[in-house]
Amino acid sequence: MTSAEFVRPFPAMTPAQRYHLDVFGYVVIENTLSADEVGRLHEGMQRLKRDLLAADEGEYVRGCRLGANHPHHRHFAHILEADEAIYDYLTHPRLVGLVEELVGGTVRLEESEAVINTRAAETKWDGRYGFHTGTRPDIGTYTENGLYHCTFVKTLTNLTELGPDDGGTVCIAGSHKIKASREEIIDCAYEDRSLIHQVVAPAGSTLLFGEALIHATGHLTSDRERVIVIGGYTPTMFQAWNGQEPSAGFVEAQVQPQHRALISGSDKWQWQQRHRSLGTPAAD
């Protein structure tokens, strides 16, 4: 990145993408990353996985640690500082533009994660998912111009192809707006499984959603490894997730000036709000 300006599209979604997001609580935007970007990120994640597995248990590698370390499911916490390709992903202008549209203003990075998983050892699946949320309707959501907004937004980008058997993220459609007991909503979804939507998309596609949406890792039954990278973002005055604050040394030495506020949260209460109308066409 050489340009001194950090230009993000606004609005970043087409009206139809925005409507999909409002109705279901998520939208999958295919091929947000080029094949080269996917390749660099995939290599970066495999390198990080190798280095973490070679390190002592609990040890940090380039600022990252394994939050979960099972042979079939590894969760990587704070990947920001681990690889230049990951930094480029987390500061990708189009992806940050998508996030800002859903937040309704400028954002800071709140966390960076990845998941690498494969089919679990043979046990009979009980048909249930690890459904969870990071915020709740009303507490972390609001409406402006008649459109849904959320103050905790994620981009989940798959670096491997996701067919129906490849364990793509699942969510309970529409749960981002339902201010009822989470357990009762989950019971409804198990009763009518058409309410559970799953990501099926080519490598390099991005699932965009607000964390009030009930979601989980999907059930993987194929022989393929799934690799996803995740950026979490909030308005500028919010805090990073526990243990996810970027190191001062990294911000000083590695972060480009135009990304400082995004990565460090230094804009704090100078939050700049921006809200679209549904029919506004997407910017180029």
Ligand SMILES: O=C(O)CCC(=O)C(=O)O
């Ligand atoms: O592994 C997944 O697909 C879901 C990840 C997730 O739950 C999250 O980022 O909050």
